[in-house]
Amino acid sequence: MAKKRFRRIIDLAMVVLLISSLAAGHALAGSFDDGGLLRLINRWETLPKDYVPEEMILPEVDTNKAGQKESIYMVPCAAAALEEMFSAAEEDGYILLAVSGYRSYSTQSLLFKNKVDSVGSRETAQKTVAPPGASEHQSGLAMDVVSTNFRYLNRDFLNTPEGKWVARNCCYFGFIVRYRDGWTKVTGCNPEPWHIRYIGVEHSVAVTRLDIPYETYAAKARTLPEYVLSWGTSELFYGLVGDMLRGDETNAEELRRAEEMDEDIRWETLDRITALYDSWE
Numbered sequence: 001m002a003k004k005r006f007r008r009i010i011d012l013a014m015v016v017l018l019i020s021s022l023a024a025g026h027a028l029a030g031s032f033d034d035g036g037l038l039r040l041i042n043r044w045e046t047l048p049k050d051y052v053p054e055e056m057i058l059p060e061v062d063t064n065k066a067g068q069k070e071s072i073y074m075v076p077c078a079a080a081a082l083e084e085m086f087s088a089a090e091e092d093g094y095i096l097l098a099v100s101g102y103r104s105y106s107t108q109s110l111l112f113k114n115k116v117d118s119v120g121s122r123e124t125a126q127k128t129v130a131p132p133g134a135s136e137h138q139s140g141l142a143m144d145v146v147s148t149n150f151r152y153l154n155r156d157f158l159n160t161p162e163g164k165w166v167a168r169n170c171c172y173f174g175f176i177v178r179y180r181d182g183w184t185k186v187t188g189c190n191p192e193p194w195h196i197r198y199i200g201v202e203h204s205v206a207v208t209r210l211d212i213p214y215e216t217y218a219a220k221a222r223t224l225p226e227y228v229l230s231w232g233t234s235e236l237f238y239g240l241v242g243d244m245l246r247g248d249e250t251n252a253e254e255l256r257r258a259e260e261m262d263e264d265i266r267w268e269t270l271d272r273i274t275a276l277y278d279s280w281e
């Protein structure tokens with residue numbers, strides 16, 4: 001795909017995301033807290049039993065099976081991003097299909113119980129099926145995706161042209177492939193090239209460029225002030241989190257200090273440090 005066209009898609013996606021995130025209340029955009037787009041969800045940081053997203057809609061995309069039409073609810077900004085992503089894939093000749101979006105705590109309990117029964121242990125089961133509360137599907141921010149040419153939730157999806165397209169491009173729409181080869185120890189899950197999670201385009205591009213599990217990214221990013229997380233660019237997050245992972249907290253410290261100061265100084269600091277990483281590339 002030509003770079004220029006990519007840029008256009010990104011710009012378009014950004015406008016849609018900005019409008020939808022404003023509509024959904026931008027305050028949560030850069031938050032790791034309850035209901036925040038950045039919230040880390042895994043077997044160590046679970047969602048409460050009664051957690052249900054405030055608002056969800058059905059994205060207008062095709063599903064793998066007719067019976068799955070009602071199983072693909074997502075929070076509105078993630079649904080809009082998914083629609084954009086499916087359209088872009090189609091322009092490139094790939095027909096993606098949605099399989100499973102929002103799943104309630106009780107549905108996840110049932111799935112997990114069935115898995116434990118079939119494999120015989122909780123430890124083995126939780127590598128392939130998240131225990132209740134540990135599934136990103138309960139947040140309405142995740143979707144399982146297959147294609148007309150490969151309709152299975154199987155790790156061979158990664159080797160199909162559609163799977164490769166998703167792995168390469170989903171970040172430009174705000175999604176990350178959450179469970180990859182070699183990351184099981186950190187994520188707690190076996191590779192799932194079909195499972196994508198929405199975190200917003202500035203963060204998804206940074207995470208993908210850094211090529212690290214979301215747990216590793218979140219460990220550093222969550223120490224940044226919310227004004228940075230909500231309004232920073234992908235270049236900033238890529239550079240800043242990269243520095244933090246190397247043990248250099250200089251710029252992160254400055255941004256934290258600016259949080260306590262006047263708004264003018266806060267934005268000036270964010271601009272200046274962003275420019276630092278822009279020119280640094």
Ligand SMILES: [Zn+2]
Binds near residue numbers: 137142143144194196
């Ligand atoms: Zn999934």
